[in-house]
Amino acid sequence: MAPGSPRRGGRSPKAALALLASTQLLLIMDTAIINVALPSVGDDLGSGSAGLSWVANAFLITFGGLLLLGGRAADLLGHRRVFLGGLGVLGVASAVGGAAGTVGVLVGARAVQGVGAALAAAAAFALLLNLFPDGPDRHKALGAFAAMGGLGGVLGTVLGGVLTDLLGWRSTLWLNVIGVLVLAVLAPRLLDGGTRSAERGFDIGGALTATAGLGLLAYGLVGAGEAGWTSARTLGAFAGGLVLLAAFAVLEKRIARPLVPPAVLRRPTLRLANCLSALAQMALFPMFFLVSLYLQSVLDQTPLYGGLGLLPLSLVVVATAPRTGQLIDRLGLRATMTLGFTLLFLGMLWLALALAAEGTFVSTVLAPSLVLGVALPLVMVTTNVAATADAAPGETGLASGLVNTSQQFGSVLGLAVLVAVATARTDALGATGAADETAGFKAALLVGAVFAASAALLSFRLRLPASVSAHPHQDRVGGAPE
Template sequence: MPASHNRWWALVVLCLGVLMIVLDTTIVNVALPSIRTDLAFTETSLVWVVNAYMLTFGGFLLLGGRLGDLYGHRRLFLIGLAVFTVASLACGVATTQGLLVTARAVQGLGGAVVSAVALSLIMNLFTEPQERARAMGVYGFVCAGGGSVGVLLGGLLTSTLSWHWIFLVNLPIGVVVAVLCRALVPAGSAQAEQKLDWAGAVTVTASLLLAVYAIVNGNEAGWTSARTLGLLAGAAVLMAVFLVIEARVASPLVPLGLFRHRNLATANVAGVLWAAAMFAWFFMSALYMQLVLGYTPMQVGLAFLPGNLVMAVLSLGLSARIVMRFGIRGPLAGGLLLAAVGLALFARAPVGGTFWVDVFPGMVLLGIGAGIAFNPLLLAAMNDVGPEDSGLASGVVNTAFMMGGALGLAVLASAAAARTASLQAAGAAPAFALNGGYGLAFAAGAAFAVIAGGLGAWWMREGRPLQPALSAGGPGH
């Protein structure tokens, strides 16, 4: 175990690597108009700049986490980081549509591995309850706050340099993180005696790939179209085959007993609901500010800052104290309910809204809610497992967030578009019709957050959530 001082520097290095991945999910959105013009994308083909990344990212999270358990978390972190960085170079120098989309898919693969094992490395570095809570607060802030930083950085780089730099900026970061990771993060141990469950790996990865593909293309193809329903049915069949394999194989990719841990299972369900609400909110609130209130992309990025600053104050200290004082159940439920109130405020925001009355209060409440809830959600999911399963648990948590976010954004965006079309057909002005659609999505997101908070309050087991569960063996092993 490294010295205490080195552990915190190692945390900074790991979070910087994670931040690079988180930024990439939003920084690209700001540059899409420039990419479309420069590489002559059509409206339909442009979505693959985003979807190619989401497809491989969502599909390989679970496998990436398990590979980290079997072959070493630091080794997989460095491999994933190298793949992501090289793919970023390919994106940055891309002059054709095919090269950019292919490189984005490879970026998603590298990002999935980094995201899946980073949380495991942090949990294994910090086993003392108070330190672990503080470390989770830092990690949570990076995950929750990095998106809006991406909006600001994307706007700055695209407007002052070119869209190529939103990818090229990853190169020096990736190199620095790799060098510091080797110096500061302990190598840890691998489980070389266990073999990878290839049948399980292929079936679950194929199932997730089909599911993500169906979700991200649901609005374009139609949710009741033969293609969408066929893909979802195929994903369900593959998942059923995967579960049969896991029940019978000697060394399963995902030991089904893992889901007997109530807190892990509850945290993942709550994570799906919360991610569905937050992904949709982030996307829709940016559109509300741009298309209804007339903000520029840079103004949108600045509008997210108050919530991020509140989240930073909570995540980087206060959240750990709250968890140490009250456990995981109360703060999780309370934070999610505060976020629900913030979403409800956005649901009532009018066409002629102002920042201080109609944007700022909701942003602050969402910042407080996220700052309080993210830490106990991660602790609830990860504290139930031992170090030999930490990568898998991290992959499961990240997959839950990814699938929940993708599904929530697709479904709520579809509902918002349908509501907008209905209002336009009834004779509403474009701004009012758009705002009506966004309001419906925000209200639905608030309902998701309330349900997630209810799960945390009524189903989560308090027990001893902050015990150093990653000591040898862990609970249930």
């Protein structure tokens, strides 16, 4: 069925895609927007840097820890139902955060926001997979998702500066409430409710161990910069997370209906694609943060102009993403993926070498950011296509949870590692001025280039299974009716 043609019940796939892509825009924007507002939060609520860091970190921990559970819950309970539930949790928590009188309340609200975001993100991606069968239509849909993700990162930075300057930091959270209300009103009209697996039963032990294990790993990663990589808190979180994930692996082999069937994880294409998704985010996510920081702290730009400096990159993403499907059809998935990671490597390397303490935006950031704008949708779309290519209709939520978890942990790990590299390099030089800060940024971006180069080499090993097109896809969005 061609995109945009009417579906059963008069629902249009194109309208549904617009809704799901807008959800992706809102969730990515929410990840970025609060970072710009943090200094104003500290001034208003009287919090130091340690407390403020957890306003951002609380969201990342619950978001990363619950994606896998959210994806499987969507398969079993219904994708639209979990999508709406996630939006509801996100909206209520955003309202509580917008009215918070203390940092403690705000941190708690941000943690609950992460819960809602995880449920909504996993269900939205699964709805997209069910809506568009594997092939050119899905490639175009994933291109739209990638475009909205790239745009959301920049819009979050820009709107964070504008709203904080004009209306105060609380308006950044109330923007979420408005966005959620719009999406929640449209979802029942545009999304089919018959989107749940015929399988029944829920793996409580697997859900608890996987969620707690992933949550502890996220806690260790986001707190490593503050506590130190070898601190008791960081090592304890890593050890606890690994023990719980090991227990999860044992449980999954012994129960009838596991949260993640071991046979799924034995698929080589899925494993490699999730690894590549993580590597992509380990380079891309911290790049946005480091470039914004360079523009503000070295080139002395305001937060608003620091965000606007990433606008050309986002415009290239929006222009490139819809054409990624055509490139896949022409070159093949593996060749397009390798091209994307090669461009990512070249863009990161060029950016690292171009940064200068006495530079300007045009002389340092603009040209390499345009290369990165082309690379971003190529790597995001191709890794998502590969990670979900052999997912059966009843596994779309699971596939969504896995790839989203890989991307989220890649983002968190990449940010933690690259910020640690930048800080260590700057401190080693004495941290006496812009030149030392620039050297730290250059070192971090070079490490990001290494991640991209590793992914480019690994992409040569990608082999799509012969059975990719063998899974039947229903005319409806999903499986058994609710």
